[in-house]
Amino acid sequence: GCFVFKPSPKKKRMSQKAAIDFRERNNESEDAELRFVTCQSLWNQIKSETEQIQEDLNKQLFDNLVGFLRRSHSERQQKTTEWTCQMKSREIPTAALVLGVNVTDHDLTFKSLSEVLQNNITPYIALLEAKYCAGIKNLMQKLMGQLMNCYIDVDSLEDEDYVHISQNRIRCSMTSLISWYESVTKKIDSETPSKKRTSSSRHWQSPPVVVIFKDMESFTTKVLQDFIVICSQHIRELPLVLIFGIATSPMIIHSLLPHSVSSLLCIELFQSLSCKEHLSTIIDKLLLTAQFPFKLGGKVLQVLINIFLYHDFSVQNFIKGYQLCIVEHFYSQPLSVLCCQLVDAKKRVNSLSHDQCENIRRLPSFRRYVERQVSEKQIALLTADSCLKETTQKLLEDLHVYHENYISVLRCLHVFTSSLPKYPLGKQIRELHCACLEDQVWETEEYESSLQLARMLSKSDLVTMLQQCVEIFVSSSGKEFDKTVEKLKEFLTQFQKLEAEAFQERDVSVSSQKELQKKTDLYHLQKTLLELKESRRSKKLTKFEMLRFEVVDYIDSLVRNYLVPADHKTLHEIVYFNTASVLREHLNAAPRIALHTALNNPYCYLKNQALKSDGGGISNKAPDICIVYRLHLECGRLINLADWLEAFSTVVMAAEGPNADAASSDEVDDIIHARFIRAVSELELLGFIKPSKQKTDHVARLTWGGC
């Protein structure tokens, strides 16, 4: 069933295949090559950025782990004779690494972890997975295989003879592992100091052996118990350190292992960042920054986030989806050549071909822009390329400025909304971002209610928020915010003034209260109380309240100014990727539904009038497999083939019309029979039915439902 095809060596294609593919469909005038180069460089930038983020996020955790390994090891080195230490020396140092659900991203974490350890602590690391460790024997085999291989990797040049000892020949037992360890450490000791200086400065004389259990929960209890008990017997000869990767909670160690076993471990807990926080950081660094010219539209971002939240919790997949967006955008949008840094984009505008200019004119957002201009300008824009290029440069700059401002104002708004009760606009900044991209956010109910809630904030909250906003605006790259910062600072000073005034006011109220206490007459008391109440009700807003209103109104004006949805902006098509359906189709496909539609409603695919039917049913002229499928829906668990065949032939005969009877009916019958056989075996291939031995000439249905 396998066939290899090799081309003749002459015809081998040159490198840069991807670029060729990219060009193949797009005609030359649309700068395909330049687009491809831009796309690649953008993706490489983003990729390195995400890797950097990942590294930074893991750094803390890894530092802690390395510290733990150092400590556990150095304790062992000091040969104290104290009783407690002797007790302790029976215990295996263990790090419990709580990672949270999701296995796929953890592979990457473990990979970088082992790299870090290899560089800092020890060359002897074994990564174990529950899948391959069904029994203690398999586990030992895996362990020894990895340890000895890693030794070979470290200095394979020097000991050629060692390589030849395959792991099979060594008996898999703890003693052989110990002897191996002794020989290895001795070898390093006896090594010429000049050669091994560098490595021995990194590792100690007897580096620990680190065993990582990737998915601790999936290991069988028996295997874990046995392994731990055996290891604790040999801990003196073999400095082992265990690392458990835990998906649920650290309690699982105690529920998996009985006390007698878990007491052999000296566990320290490490918590990794949850994948949600990881995603937030990624979104923060990738999307909410003006660094990258490429932007995601609201729907697209929504789809990506939903795949993350509802399906896999995998940041890697999120990034993959992001990559797909970039590729798709640069591939399908000829004007994406302008989707680069502003300086380059301006240069590129000047060298646009006439076709590309026409492409710009065809953009809906540009058309709307033209309609708003005076008539002379309109004519110039639509006819003269030079005028168009000039305008495009200006518009691109506008778009750039819009982005810079947008991000700062968005963060500022998030400061306000993220502390409101019930979070009407969402807890995370990504939700706010989506809402703003989707529509004019100030027209939504949620925005209205959050403003109302903001009008009830306390003074201290308000002051801290304002301070945060000032920080955001000061650090932002937007140039228009000098005034805003001033205004906000003014608010802050006003609040401080209020504080001073408040002292005086308090004096006044205290005096009135004193007055109250003076009068003991019941009638007068009632009267004054009523008066007080009256005055309070009709009292004008306090200064603080006025100021609070002012602040909220100011924020509101900022939002209305700067958080205009992107698709209201001219030329947004150049940098925004908006076709969410493509993304969903390729990342979150539903094969079963496609089959269902094809079988139930073939007109969706085959645009033939004969297949068109009202009310969702199928006509009798549908393809054979559709008819057979439709008929089988009427059956229960078992289907009688004879009945099925008869029903099928009735339908087909009727569809072919009365003239079919005139032909030699035997042949027609045979052909129908053959068609039936084909359709049935196709259904079997698709998994709707399977042969059954329960009754002669019956097949079993494998799906429920009949629609």
Added chain:
Amino acid sequence: GVKVRKDKTQLTVSVKGFVKKLENISDDETQEILEEKNYVAALGICAQDPMGNGSSVSGGEVYSFQTPKRSSKMSELASELAQTPGQSVAPDQSESLEKTDKTPQSSKSVLMRCLFLLLIHVFSLLLQSKKKELVSTTPYRLRKRLAVPDPCLESESEYSASCSEEEDEEDQKAVSIALSGQKTPGKTKAASTPPPRNTLAKKNEERMNNLVEEYFEAHSSSKVLTSDRTLQKLRKRRLNQQTLHDLLKKAPLAYAAEIKELNQQHESLFSKWMLQLHLGFNIVLYGLGSKHDLLEKFRTSVLQDSVHLVVNGYFPSITVRSILNSITEEVLDHIGTFRSPLDQLGFIIKRFKEDSSLELYVLIHNLDSQMLRGERSQQILAQLSSLPSIYLIASIDHINAPLMWDQAKLSLYNWLWYETTTFSPYVEETSYENSLLVQQSGSLALSSLTHVLRSLTHNARGIFKLLAHYQLENKDNPSYPGLSFQDFYQQCREAFLVNSDLTLRAQLTEFRDHKLIRTKRGADGVEYLLIPVDDNTLTDFLEKEDED
């Protein structure tokens, strides 16, 4: 009197409470539906689709509960489809038919049976007079009866008189529906018009009850509610692979133009696929219809100048081993064997990592086939596909194919999904399948039989032939257990083929090793011998032996 009234009020109160509860339930349900909608909307499924394909179908339609089915429903549907050319089957119509099905008829059944037999008689008379005017409104069953030739009719009527009660009843129903034309439609109408309902709660309750009842009805009995007819009774000869193929060639492919258009749509994606393959994605194709030709076209038009491997997953003897072997032996030109597939995989990964100029395109037709769908093979293929210089493009067909992959494998595969519904027949893919409708030629079994026997002694051949003859003599006996060892020994002795019990046993061991015979212990502990080859092949074999 007061007390009674009080009770009554209590009762009404409790009823009210119950209704209220139901309303609450329905509210909850609507809430749930709303939530589901939110989720769907959140995923963006409601967004319009450029291809216009069926992603608008909700999951509830595709995955629903099992409901009880009547065996006559299929033929009813068939007749409806036949009667109304070009029109769809209105769902409410079938529902009303179902309802008439359910009306109890046991009281009338005796009368109906008489009527039925009478009718059969009338119809056979009609047939004999060769009056073949078909009225288009006669239901399918009757029409069928009219269409079949006379001897068949005889057996058919005989059969239906003798077969199970249930079958009878159905036929009667069919007749009753057809003949009492004025009566039944009225009844169906009455049954089909839903009685006026006051509250939503009530409706909901009814629906719930129906659902529950239907569920338990469907699961209550293991009895199979299908008719007992077999293909043999239809006098259809079993077609073999060749004749099937020839016959299908004669039948024109329906909607060829539209299918071609679909294919052209897919072919326009080729360069995009190549781009995405090079960027580190792998591509999986799904959708109804064979994707073999599409992939083949992809191969010939785009991959001509590069090294590529085509794997026919539908091939019944394909294994991961053979895929790995063809990579190591033919692509990497490595001579030598490996201890395990994992070793081999490790070797391949190492080679591809070392040599960055190595590139390989892998096309797998039917990645979800029987042989490749196992966990281990998928794991290996996934690891293979995760290599940056191996580009995988595969097709899947089975409805449950995506269940093969867990998150770990999915992230290794790094799929981009493409819907390529082609509607073209699965010619290659089904030709290997041991379809129950296709007669196995048995040529393979025959040749192996002759080959093995040719290497045996004359006496051994005689022993086997003896057993074969005996089996053929008993071929009409459905409960034939096989030849008992003692009888067999006796017969062999009489034919001077063996001289002792032991020689026969030694001989039988030889047969058993070549899978020529099977032994079975009967209820009485006696050993029975059988040749596990079908009768036709055995006859052929004996004829051939006699010729030699």
